[in-house]
Structures are given as structure tokens and as C-alpha cells.
Amino acid sequence: MTIDYSHVREMMVEQQIRPWDVLEVRVLDVLARLPREAFVAESHRALAYADIELPLGHGQKMMKPVIEGRTLQALDLQPTDEVLEIGTGSGFLSACMGELAREVLSLEIHPELAERARQNLDAAKLGSNVRIEVADALNWQSQRQFDAICITGAVETVPVELLKLLRTGGRLFAIRGVSPVMEAVLVQADGSIASLFETDLDYLQGAAPAPQFQL
Template structure:
């Protein structure tokens, strides 16, 4: 059976993403254009536009399209801006960010995922303005600052380090808290926080809560 991916993409936008209050036309346009199936393992390609997380290997998953849409909308990226992505994963969000902003630096802790994401981007001729680095974001050092920071996995508590990378007026998207009820928030450089929605996603490696001892 041949899948009509362009139709599946259109249905994803109209039946999943838009009804979940993603109304930013630039974000909807990117999600309607970019071939999400090219960033999914062949064994899961039929589910590329389903309302579900998809395994990427190394214990990582691709977010649901609705969460991706809300995340991109919350960041409100402008064409001249520079973005730091924490957690490259498949490279799909890297591609979206690259379409919405001027430059993207993306950190991925797993070398194999970083290499695959780069290959995914190159295969569909996207991400010319995306640089992927193999790094642990919790240890990464840079003197650079960014207009936006996009964290594509959850943290128990937000590391101060992440906020230090923001320019004045910058903003950071992150999902924080403890499973099964986590909160997606937008944190501004001035420290103000806007609650966006509740969800439940896997933790960034090294950012999970400390195990609780059971007596």
C-alpha cells in the first residue's frame, strides 16, 4: 500500500495541530510542507503523521505533532533570530526551527542520533542553517547567546545554565515537572514564566528526578 504523505500531512495539520490551538500561520505552513516521514525510521513511516510519539532509539522518542506545533508557536521565532535546540533527536524540529529562524545550533548527546539527524536533513535538502553538535547540554560551555532556546525533552527542574544562554528579551520553551503530569512553559529572559499546557514526555538525559527511596 502506498501512503499519500501529502494528504496525511494535511490531515495532521487540520485534524490534530490546528484544533489544539496552533493558529500561527508560519508554523502551520512549516508543518504542512516539511516531510516528517523522512525523519522517521522506515518501520514507523506509516505512523509519521499519527497522533503518537515515535521511537528513535537510545530511549528517545519523537514528540507528538500537536506538542511540536504548540512548542513552535510558543517560541514565536522571527526570520532574523538565532536558536539553540537542546535534543536534536530525529532532526525534524531542527528543520522546522531552521525554516522559521536564521540559524540553529542543535545539541545531541547520542553521536548516532546526531549523525542520523544530519543525514535526514541533508537527504531532504533542509537544515543548511542548522549546526548539530554532539554534546551533553548539562555540561556544554559556550560564550554565545540566543534569541530562543528550545528544549525538546522534559526536565525535573530547569537548569539555570539554560537561561544563561538567552539574550535580553529571549525566551525558552521547556516541559518540566514529574510524570504523568508535566507542564510546558515559556520562560522569558527576565525570569517571568507563562504556563502553556500539560503533557507527559521523556526526560532529557541527566535531567530526570532523583530516585525516591521506598521504605
């Protein structure tokens, strides 16, 4: 059976994303245009627009479309923004941010995922302003600063070192806490924090809480 991806993409926006209070026109436009199916394994393409996480390999998963929509809306990316993404994954969110911002630098700890994400972007003719580097973001050093930072895996607490990479007026999106009770937050460069919504997400590699041993 041939899938009409443009139709299921529209249904995803209207039945999943918009009802979850994602109303920013530019975000809805990007999610309605970009071919999410091009960023998942061929064996999962029929599920590319379903309200589920999809496996990417190396224990990583692609976020649900609703979480991607809420993430993009929270970041409120502007055409002049420079963005740092922590965790490239499939490259789909990288592509979305690349459509909304001036430039995206995406860090991915797994070389195979980084290479596949670049292939996905190239095949979809997207991401000309997206640069992917293989790096452990929690130990990454840079003098560069960014207007927005997006962490695509959960953290127990927001890493202070990443906050130092924000420009004045910048903001960082993260999902923090201890599973299964986590909250999405937007942290401003001045340290103020806005709680956005509750969810549960797999931890960024190296960011999971230490195991609690009980006698």
C-alpha cells in the same frame, strides 16, 4: 499500498494540530510543507503523521505532532532569531526551526542520533542553516547567547545555566515537572514564566529527578 504523504500531512494539520489551538500561520505552513516521514525509520513511516510518539533509538522518542506544533508556536521564532535546540532527536524539529529562524545550533548527546539527524536533513534538502553538535547540553559551556532555546526532553526544573544563554528579550521553551504531571512553560530572559499546557514527556538524559526511596 502507496501513501499520499501530502494528503496525510494536510490531515495532520487540520485534524490534530489546528484543533489544539496552533493557529500561527507560519507554523502551520512549515508543518504542512516539511516531509515528517523523511525523519522517521522506514519501518515507522506509515505512522509518521499519527498522533503518537515514535521511537528513535537510544531510548529516545519523536514528539507527537501536536506537541511539536505547540512548541513552535510558543517560541514565536522570527527570521532574524538564533536558536539553541537541546536534543536533536530525528532532526525534524530542527528543520522546522531552521525554516522559521535565521540559524539553529542543535546539541545531541548520542553521536549516532546526531549523525542520523544530519543525514535526514541532507536527504530532505533541509537544514542548511542547522548545525548539529554532539554534546551533553547540561554540561555545555559557551559564551554565545541565543534569542530562543528549545528543550525537547522534559526536565524536573529548568536548568539555570541554560537561562544564562538567553539574550535580553530571549525566551526558553521547556516541559518541566514530575511525570505524569508536567507543564510546558515559556521562560523569558527576565525570569518570568508563562504556563502553556499540561502534558507528559520522557526526561532529557540527565534531567530526571532523583529516585525517591521510601522505608
